[in-house]
Amino acid sequence: MNLALAAPAGAPIGDPLTRAISGDARFGAGRGELAALLLATEPLRPETCVLDAAQRFLETRHAGLLSLPVVAPDGRPVGMISRYELMRMFLQPYGRELYGRRPIAVLMDRAPLVLSLASSIDEAARAIASHVRSPITDDFVLVDERGYAGTGLVLDVLHAVESRLAERSHELERAYARLKSSQSQLVQSEKMASLGQMVAGLVHEINTPLGYVRNNVEMTRVALGDAARLVSAQQAVIDAVTGEGEPGDQLDALIAEIGQLRVTVDPAALDDLCGLLDDTVHGIGQIGELVLNLKDFSRLDQAGMQKADINRLVESALRIVAHVLRKRDIEVVLKLGEIPPLDCAPAQINQVLLNLLGNAAQAIEHNHGRIVVATRMLDRRAIVMIEDNGKGIEASNLPRIFDPFFTTKPIGQGSGMGLSISHQIVDQHGGVIRVSSKPGVGTRFLVVLPLGPDGADA
Ligand SMILES: Nc1ncnc2c1ncn2[C@@H]1O[C@H](COP(=O)(O)OP(=O)(O)OP(=O)(O)O)[C@@H](O)[C@H]1O
Numbered sequence: 001m002n003l004a005l006a007a008p009a010g011a012p013i014g015d016p017l018t019r020a021i022s023g024d025a026r027f028g029a030g031r032g033e034l035a036a037l038l039l040a041t042e043p044l045r046p047e048t049c050v051l052d053a054a055q056r057f058l059e060t061r062h063a064g065l066l067s068l069p070v071v072a073p074d075g076r077p078v079g080m081i082s083r084y085e086l087m088r089m090f091l092q093p094y095g096r097e098l099y100g101r102r103p104i105a106v107l108m109d110r111a112p113l114v115l116s117l118a119s120s121i122d123e124a125a126r127a128i129a130s131h132v133r134s135p136i137t138d139d140f141v142l143v144d145e146r147g148y149a150g151t152g153l154v155l156d157v158l159h160a161v162e163s164r165l166a167e168r169s170h171e172l173e174r175a176y177a178r179l180k181s182s183q184s185q186l187v188q189s190e191k192m193a194s195l196g197q198m199v200a201g202l203v204h205e206i207n208t209p210l211g212y213v214r215n216n217v218e219m220t221r222v223a224l225g226d227a228a229r230l231v232s233a234q235q236a237v238i239d240a241v242t243g244e245g246e247p248g249d250q251l252d253a254l255i256a257e258i259g260q261l262r263v264t265v266d267p268a269a270l271d272d273l274c275g276l277l278d279d280t281v282h283g284i285g286q287i288g289e290l291v292l293n294l295k296d297f298s299r300l301d302q303a304g305m306q307k308a309d310i311n312r313l314v315e316s317a318l319r320i321v322a323h324v325l326r327k328r329d330i331e332v333v334l335k336l337g338e339i340p341p342l343d344c345a346p347a348q349i350n351q352v353l354l355n356l357l358g359n360a361a362q363a364i365e366h367n368h369g370r371i372v373v374a375t376r377m378l379d380r381r382a383i384v385m386i387e388d389n390g391k392g393i394e395a396s397n398l399p400r401i402f403d404p405f406f407t408t409k410p411i412g413q414g415s416g417m418g419l420s421i422s423h424q425i426v427d428q429h430g431g432v433i434r435v436s437s438k439p440g441v442g443t444r445f446l447v448v449l450p451l452g453p454d455g456a457d458a
């Protein structure tokens with residue numbers, strides 16, 4: 001602290017003060033904020049008589065002072081005399097006669113507030129607060145390393161504190177505004193992050209139907225190419241036989257070609273094409289629906305809620321992945337229980353089932369395996385179980401599989417969004433999704449959905 005109080009009332013004058021002024025480093029710190037409040041008040045001497053001191057208070061230049069400093073000839077402030085004290089004395093019977101000619105030292109406050117010019121406003125305010133009495137009758141003395149420097153007004157310190165408070169409240173306001181703007185930036189970047197997550201999710205969801213649509217179109221193209229060649233070879237034979245086309249010596253070659261083509265173009269396979277095209281149309285419909293979702297930035301919400309038969313949804317999802325499973329020699333065991341229609345967004349439940357079936361198929365590493373899909377009712381809730389005998393999930397990964405972007409698949413193969421989206425969808429339906437897994441043995445997912453709003457709290 002850069003301030004010192006003079007000796008307490010009654011103590012020999014000067015001791016702490018002398019120390020403070022002459023030797024204490026706190027007082028040699030140069031001019032501080034208080035210097036701006038310094039008034040070069042001409043001090044009284046201890047021997048100045050009371051009447052002369054009172055006269056000095058009447059001078060215009062001292063009109064604003066509550067008290068005058070009393071300073072020894074060596075420059076040490078030794079006290080302070082206040083107007084209040086003089087008035088009290090003059091109001092006493094014979095006060096003027098009794099005290100008028102006596103030295104001011106008999107009436108002065110011997111422990112005035114003495115502050116260093118190096119003090120800050122805050123330090124001065126603290127010292128004033130601990131020193132001040134009511135009513136406020138005194139100002140304070142200012143000293144520097146040489147001793148008395150002048151006086152300061154308590155009122156000036158109060159003004160300085162007030163304007164500093166105003167400045168700080170302005171600073172606070174500015175800091176608050178900055179905080180608010182950085183907060184809104186944070187909210188904005190948070191929004192962008194979740195937007196990114198949503199877009200990544202949509203891309204993932206579009207990728208699944210896109211995969212089987214591409215697969216189906218590819219298969220259709222191969223089958224139709226062979227069929228087209230068969231039809232044109234047959235036409236050429238008809239033309240040759242009726243004499244409208246090439247000469248008859250090519251007939252044998254054409255018949256041989258037809259024989260070969262008939263092996264590859266199986267009429268039953270052509271019938272299958274209709275099923276493939278149905279699935280393709282379904283997939284394109286799904287892509288369209290997802291794009292609509294993207295269009296209005298809607299999350300995977302409850303839009304499209306209706307009564308649906310969960311078993312039909314399971315069958316439709318299985319149809320969609322059937323080609324992939326068949327190609328990889330993965331057997332599907334289907335056990336459907338009796339389940340009444342439930343309230344859900346069928347397109348979204350379909351997404352969940354496709355994600356789980358896709359994961360199950362990917363977990364089966366060798367081109368041989370089994371997926372069990374079963375449904376059943378329990379306490380007004382529908383349960384769908386999807387179980388595979390794939391590679392399983394490491395215990396350390398189990399708590400993370402529903403996190404967005406968590407994947408153990410190589411870059412380019414998995415985005416890690418499938419289960420996070422599925423979890424979100426099931427959650428929005430008031431249901432739960434559970435997993436149990438044993439590495440090297442397989443994984444079982446359970447999707448539990450309430451039949452309707454009443455079932456949600458079952
Ligand atoms: N049936 C399962 N068998 C083994 N591991 C699984 C199975 N299902 C999920 N996982 C593990 O959970 C992780 C996260 O699955 P999720 O479906 O969220 O993402 P992904 O399949 O890796 O990628 P994406 O689905 O985006 O293509 C997978 O990488 C895998 O490690």
Ligand SMILES: [Mg+2]
Binds near residue numbers: 355358414417418419
């Ligand atoms: Mg997945």
